[in-house]
Amino acid sequence: MLILSLKEGHDGAIAAVKDGKLLFSLEAEKDSFSRYSTLTAETFAVAADRLDEQPDVIAVSGWIKGTQATDQPSRAGYFGVGESSITDEAGRFFGKNVRVFSSTHERSHIMTSYGMSAFPQDQAFYSLVWEGNIGSFYRIDEYGRVTHLQEVLNYPGNKYSYGFALADPEYSPHEEFVRFQDAGKQMALSGFADARPAGRAEQEAIDFILGQREVITGSLKNRMADSPFHNIGVETQAYKNFAAHLSDAIFNRFHTYAREHLVEGLPLLISGGCGLNCEWNRRWRECGLFPAVFVPPCPNDSGSAIGTAIDAQHFYTGSAALDWDVYTGGEFVEDLPFDPRRYEIRPVSHDEVARYLRDGNIIGWARGRWEIGPRALGNRSILAAPFTEETTRRLNKIKQRESYRPIAPICLEQDAGRWFGGGVPDPYMLYFSQVESDELRAVTHVDGTARTQTVDPTANPEMAELLTRFGELTGFSVLCNTSLNYSGRGFINRTSDLIAYGELHGLDGYVVNGTFITPRQ
Structure with a gap:
């Protein structure tokens, strides 16, 4: 069929x-x-x-x-x-x-x-769907029949993003929607929070936002004009603390329900856009309520x-x-050749590419079919050595992103436990882990965490080979990995876009399927 x-x-x-x-x-x-x-x-x-x-x-x-x-x-x-x-x-x-x-x-x-x-389906599961509009738990029986258990919070994703909109002077109260891109920015800014508990003003704003029963639109901002967080600026310390406390409040509502009601010891399946929140995923995995937790890459x-x-x-x-397979998107389209008068073009040598990255160069890497889901998992990636804060600044400049956005590491699965807390396989970049090396400065967020992707050689042998060669040269089978895309666009998937992007934003080289390309000196 x-x-x-x-x-x-x-x-x-x-x-x-x-x-x-x-x-x-x-x-x-x-x-x-x-x-x-x-x-x-x-x-x-x-x-x-x-x-x-x-x-x-x-x-x-x-x-x-x-x-x-x-x-x-x-x-x-x-x-x-x-x-x-x-x-x-x-x-x-x-x-x-x-x-x-x-x-x-x-x-x-x-x-x-x-x-x-990958769990056997002749058993029951709990399911959590939390996204912009839905925030509910379900039970799936051994025949795949779904029963709704409880709505824990309506509009959880939109309420989470709304913290950013409230603080951002550029977000207009006339907006019909909460902006899709704000959730990821808020997740990054939460890492800058200090350890103090929520104050009275924070708690009042959080309770007001979470208590809304209507669709979350920009008009809510006018109703919060007296809040000290209204247009305060998203890079202020007060907002960063508020963002973390709002995140905690949302998670705690769901965790409290789960602790009190999900008592059968069933695995938990997580989906919805909030399933991209790596801190929440980490907490679900470590909370001890479920024998196993699964989040798909999409x-x-x-x-x-x-x-x-x-x-x-x-x-x-x-x-x-x-x-x-996570690599079941579209094949990379070679619609425009690299000009041999301007570029040196030769077959890929993983040793050569590893040396080029070790020497401080940043490359675009496009091999095979693109990844399903929103995160670059080693087939549509910008790669760099993971050792300096200057690399982080340069990558964010290339990506045209805010300076507070962290850069994720990609690492050989068998080596992950050497540098990242827990060493749990994370092939789809869905969990935060603690960085345990002072040398990985380019991929360490301000709170000491990283959103690590681990690579199994059987799943992505080309990337695994590159990481192996880089590890032999440097002692670290880890690279910076960020998505290969124009700001506000999906993955680049053809050489015409890749060449234009690299020349505009200053990439030092390219791997396109089996070819390594660098500018002529």
Whole structure:
């Protein structure tokens, strides 16, 4: 059975699943389209080109006919997890009779983590979905049936991001939405907080934000004009402390419920955009309430097309198990050759690339298919040596990012315990760990943590080989790893964009599939 699944709205994507195997997941923002893009004709055309046959099922993730989750539903709609949240009907697709399946956006998140986890599915699970609009726990039984347990907090992701909007003078009270990009910035700024407890003014602002029952929009800012955090500036110490305390308050609400009610000792599956918060993920993993925790690499809406495909597969076959690889995006497109008069072009030698990085150079690395989900995991990356704060400053300048944004490390999985606390495998860069070496200054955040990606050689042999060679030269099988993209765009995926980007922002070299390219002197 071939299932073609489409997710409309922001973070639009198309995924194809055949007989339980993920063939591809194409996110609309990738290939230098705007971040959080809706589905594009380009995405659909690329998906059609990748398929050798017409699908048997068209699966459409439920969404809304408007801009807010409370607007009129499209297909199965946004909310719901029971039998009424699934539709199945006969349809046609380019002249072929097909089944047309739809299930809610809420179910898409649940099924993403359920189907992508490696846990045996003949057991029950707890599921947590926390995203911009949904903040609930669920129980999945041994047959894959979902029961909603409790809404713990409405709009948790939007309320989290709203702390940044409140403090930022550039965020207008006339905005309809909380900005998608603010959550990651707030996560970075929380690391600068001092250790003091929340004061009265902080607690009042936190209680007011978390107590809102209506959709979180810019108009809330006018109602908080008397707050000491209103337009205070996001780089002030007072805001950084507030950001950390708001983060703690949100997590604690969910943790308190889990401690009191999730007492069966079941594994926890996490999805929704808040599943990208590495500090919260670390706390869930270490809290002792669950024998195991799983977060997929695409817990946000970029994974919803996959989740709906899993839901359709479960509906028609009774199985939600998915065979998948994180590198199932689009192939890198070599649409424009590097000019041999300006560049030296030769086959990749991992030893040579490792020496080039050791000597302080920064390169763009584009090999194979792009990563699913929002984080660069070694196939669409900017790489550098991890040893100096100057490297951090230069990378943030290349990326056109704020100076407070940390740079993540990529590390051989078998060596991670030497430099990062716990040494737990983290192939999808979803947890914070403590840095235990003074020499890794470029990848150590102000609070001593890092968002480490660990690399298993069987999953990414080319990156593992580079890390091995760099480790032999320097003693550290660790590199700086940040996403290869224009500011506000998805991953670069063609040489024409890569050359323009490198020349504009000052990359020192490139690895494109099997070729190493450096400027001629």
